[in-house]
Amino acid sequence: MALLRRLVSSSSSSSSSSALLRPILTSPLSRPFSSDQTLTIETSVPFTGHKIEPPSRSVDTSPAELLSFFRDMSLMRRMEIAADSLYKAKLIRGFCHLYDGQEAAAVGMEAAITKKDSIITAYRDHCTFLARGGTLVEAFAELMGRRNGCSDGKGGSMHFYKKDARFYGGHGIVGAQVPLGCGVAFAHKYLKEGAVTFALYGDGAANQGQLFEALNISALWDLPVILICENNHYGMGTAEWRAAKSPAYYKRGDYVPGLKVDGMDVLAVKQACKFAKEHALANGPIILEMDTYRYHGHSMSDPGSTYRTRDEISGVRQERDPIERVRKLILAHELATASELKDTEKEVRKEVDDAIAQAKESPMPDPSELFTNVYVKGFGVESFGADRKEVKAVLP
Secondary structure (H helix, E strand, C coil): CHHHHHHHHHHHHCCCHHHHCCCHHHCHHHCCCCCCCCEEEECCCCCEEECCCCCCCEEEECHHHHHHHHHHHHHHHHHHHHHHHHHHCCCCCCCCCCCCCCHHHHHHHHHHCCCCCEEECCCCCHHHHHHCCCCHHHHHHHHCCCCCCCCCCCCCCCCCCEHHHCECCCCCCCCCHHHHHHHHHHHHHHCCCCCCEEEEEEHHHCCCHHHHHHHHHHHHCCCCEEEEEEECCEECCEEHHHHCCCCCHHHCCCCCCEEEEECCCHHHHHHHHHHHHHHHHHHCCEEEEEECCCCCCCCCCCCCCCCCCHHHHHHHHHHHCHHHHHHHHHHHCCCCCHHHHHHHHHHHHHHHHHHHHHHHCCCCCCHHHHHCCCCCCCCCEEEECCCCCEEEECCC
16 A cells, blocks of 8 residues: 555656646556566356467456556556547647547557567547557647657557557558558568557457458468457447348357457456467467447547436446456456546546647647658659759759
């Protein structure tokens, strides 16, 4: 208890702008405790395997890890709630897809892998960026189209990147990231890096032809790729049972092993991703279906309540919320008091508010940035001189 209080105090005192530039997974509550205590906790529901023996339900964790899970998921939740308000205030424009409810998938996956492994995902990407080590300021600046954003303010909500941590987006075309992820896995194998790629997609993308084409060649070449279907049960406004004849997405690979996972249980996600990484390195592709849920609509233009009931949403919040599950574990094992966890949530709220204020101070990109990073050969280039070998670039 005393140690937790010291850690909370340490976090509270670092409210300067430099603290906001810290990756969330290196926050004070994420540092290991001095003791090497191990807790073994059983997952909420069993894993279900397809053409493979599922991993054990007993997951090893520690007090430090559980506290870091609570803090990191709370930070993600608060960030997404704040993004909702910023969008309604018209400080965020265009598309904006929020991840609240699905935080366990991002945090549990990160707990099982290293920065040598790669991640590529769809457009619900804010929290995955944070889990890879991105900062709140970079996230909010990007959402508001500012120069200090993780993509220089040019990508917006759907195109977060962090190349130095092998996070390759952030993709707006449904399912397009899966073949790219398989290509990244090919690079890992070709370079003999001993790393894997996690390619994430939603249940709405699960029927895309390119997914099956990429999976086929990945299986032929035994590529170290894990395809993760984050099944939140609604592709845009369409329930999975209306869109998929077989909504058992972990079986959809047919000839490729699959595993169904409770995506609202951060420890289950950690166990499944560790298991999948070991399998992929030794045997090639595997599919994970994360049974999860989004609290917001598909995007900010979707109220999220026309195709599902409010009772359904509140029921998931009460029974399966990933943050509340970890809170109960922490309290049950007396790793912190309810008051201390509330203090952590207050710190998180302040951290998010400070990051928003700092992001608002970031300038808009210069208009000339419209013509950079455009992949068109010779765009805006003129040749001149006697032999026409001198070139200069001009903006149109």
